[in-house]
Amino acid sequence: GRASCDFHVSAKMANLRSAASDVLRAATGASLKRIRVGGVVEHFNTPWHTAIASGRFEAAGLRVEWTDYPGGTGAMTRALREDDLDVAVLLTEGIVTDLHRGNPSKIVGTFVSTPLTWGVHTAGPSKWRDVSELSGATYAVSRMGSGSHLMAMVDAQQRGWSPADMKFKIVGDLQGARKALAEGKADAFMWEKFTTKHLVDSGEWRKVGEVPTPWPCFAIAATELSIQSSALELLTMMSVLEQEATELAASDSVCETVATLYGQQEEDIREWIGSMRWSCRPVVSHAVLTQVMSALVDARVLSATELLPPTALTAEICKDGIP
Numbered sequence: 001g002r003a004s005c006d007f008h009v010s011a012k013m014a015n016l017r018s019a020a021s022d023v024l025r026a027a028t029g030a031s032l033k034r035i036r037v038g039g040v041v042e043h044f045n046t047p048w049h050t051a052i053a054s055g056r057f058e059a060a061g062l063r064v065e066w067t068d069y070p071g072g073t074g075a076m077t078r079a080l081r082e083d084d085l086d087v088a089v090l091l092t093e094g095i096v097t098d099l100h101r102g103n104p105s106k107i108v109g110t111f112v113s114t115p116l117t118w119g120v121h122t123a124g125p126s127k128w129r130d131v132s133e134l135s136g137a138t139y140a141v142s143r144m145g146s147g148s149h150l151m152a153m154v155d156a157q158q159r160g161w162s163p164a165d166m167k168f169k170i171v172g173d174l175q176g177a178r179k180a181l182a183e184g185k186a187d188a189f190m191w192e193k194f195t196t197k198h199l200v201d202s203g204e205w206r207k208v209g210e211v212p213t214p215w216p217c218f219a220i221a222a223t224e225l226s227i228q229s230s231a232l233e234l235l236t237m238m239s240v241l242e243q244e245a246t247e248l249a250a251s252d253s254v255c256e257t258v259a260t261l262y263g264q265q266e267e268d269i270r271e272w273i274g275s276m277r278w279s280c281r282p283v284v285s286h287a288v289l290t291q292v293m294s295a296l297v298d299a300r301v302l303s304a305t306e307l308l309p310p311t312a313l314t315a316e317i318c319k320d321g322i323p
Helices: 002-028 043-053 073-081 092-099 147-158 174-182 197-201 224-250 254-262 266-274 286-298
Strands: 033-039 062-068 087-091 105-112 117-123 138-141 167-170 188-192 205-212 218-223 278-281
Touching: 033 043, 033 073, 033 224, 043 062, 043 087, 043 224, 043 254, 062 224, 073 087, 073 092, 087 092, 087 105, 087 224, 092 105, 092 147, 092 218, 092 286, 105 224, 117 147, 117 174, 117 197, 138 147, 138 174, 147 188, 147 205, 147 286, 174 188, 188 205, 197 205, 218 224, 224 254, 224 278, 254 266
Parallel strands: 033 062, 033 087, 138 167, 138 188
Antiparallel strands: 087 218, 105 218, 105 278, 117 188, 117 205
């Protein structure tokens, strides 16, 4: 099954990784700069894993240590606050929200420059047939402030429902959402549609709608501490990642690589890769950040009076532009 596939892949990756490290360490004899990076357990993050496994970061003098965060963006904003991570790959709307709440980090780049397609899911046997029927329903969310929470608010506002009337059940992660929907403790759950597709295919869940985020979906954020001490290394990290992602996207085996890593169907990955673009560059559009803030104000997540200028959300190493 999926879990054992994940285990074998991670074991294989770990072996590759340690072999690559031994070779490089022996060759360079230099101490590598450690960067602790976190991200979701999703196909988007493939270039990080392949770059680590191939020793690409180490060849550039970096020891990138990856940690999976099944709890998503809400769990990662907390990890940045608690100095458990130097860098997080997280949803743009999630980091923008938490930066307004005092998170001691800054956006250093754009990871994925295309929108994310959220699936709106209900339990397979439920009465719901379409997302338009979910007014007044209880939404499962991984955490308050997570993408599953913020996008439910944004979608409600766009449908003319009052975000103030929204009801939420905190479930931690995808497994928690499965339990909550099965037990009727929540009616709906929003999550990236390819990550949940196996649950829809099996009939456990029904997809009643799709909601695209109208902006580049994943940002790269770093703590102010790591920006002050390692700005050059962060730029090197993104440059290595961009090179890896470009080669990966162009390779004939990309669908097979991603499908194997994440236990997904190759045809689903083919559809996804056709609509997705990795950026991995120290560039973010200030106009987009303004658009994100405006949507979050409309959804009552932020108040108009507290909004920060885009320059207060981004690091100096991150330029304003089209990612």
